Amino acid sequence: MDEAKRRLRMSNPWHLLATGFGSGLSSVMPGTIGSLAAIPFWLLLIQLPWQLYLLLLMFSICIGVYLCHQTAKDMRVHDHGSIVWDEFVGMWITLMALPVNNWQWVIAGLVIFRILDIGKPWPIRWFDRNVQGGMGIMIDDIVAGVLSAGIIYLIGHYQPM
Numbered sequence: 001m002d003e004a005k006r007r008l009r010m011s012n013p014w015h016l017l018a019t020g021f022g023s024g025l026s027s028v029m030p031g032t033i034g035s036l037a038a039i040p041f042w043l044l045l046i047q048l049p050w051q052l053y054l055l056l057l058m059f060s061i062c063i064g065v066y067l068c069h070q071t072a073k074d075m076r077v078h079d080h081g082s083i084v085w086d087e088f089v090g091m092w093i094t095l096m097a098l099p100v101n102n103w104q105w106v107i108a109g110l111v112i113f114r115i116l117d118i119g120k121p122w123p124i125r126w127f128d129r130n131v132q133g134g135m136g137i138m139i140d141d142i143v144a145g146v147l148s149a150g151i152i153y154l155i156g157h158y159q160p161m
Contacts, residue, residue: 004075005082017063017085018071024084032114034084038091039106045092046101053096060089061138069134079137086141090117093145099156112151116144 008015010022023037024030045053064085072078094113098105120128120140124147128140 004077004080007075008071008082012074014067014070015074018067018083020084020088024082024087030081030084031087031117034087035091035110035114035117037084038088039095039110041088042092042095046095057089057092057096060085060092061142064089064138065134067134068137072134072137078132083137086138087117089138090141090145090148093142094148094152097149097152097156099153105152105156108155109148109152113144113148116147117141120144 005025008019008025010016010019016022019025020034020037023034026033045056048056068079068083068085071083072080075083090113091110094109095106098109116124117140124140124143127143128136131139
């Protein structure tokens, strides 16, 4: 385990949330594991009226800015790979655009989001490089989620699976 991870305390609720309930501690592809771990929570979110879903999403973004900032500060590393709350939020944004809630569309959303999050094409890369702190950790995944949702929407609208 690297030095930064040793500074994490899973008894600290900010660390627990920032690491996606520990999913970001995976030694292999923590961002992808975090994105996968967001799906069961999304399955709970979609049971809610869309207005409440949006309200919880906005709350998750706001609290995410703080908890990602605080956890990065405690770890002494900006945007350490084990911080995956931003992936949770990005996935929840992406999956809002699914035309049908089935596993094929969920996988498509996951793949598109991960490609954009890892590849960081413009404008995602600009936000990643130019915004610091907790907002900097969150914003590139929020933008990747919005772009992924747009792609999913267009695919679902013009090329239904």
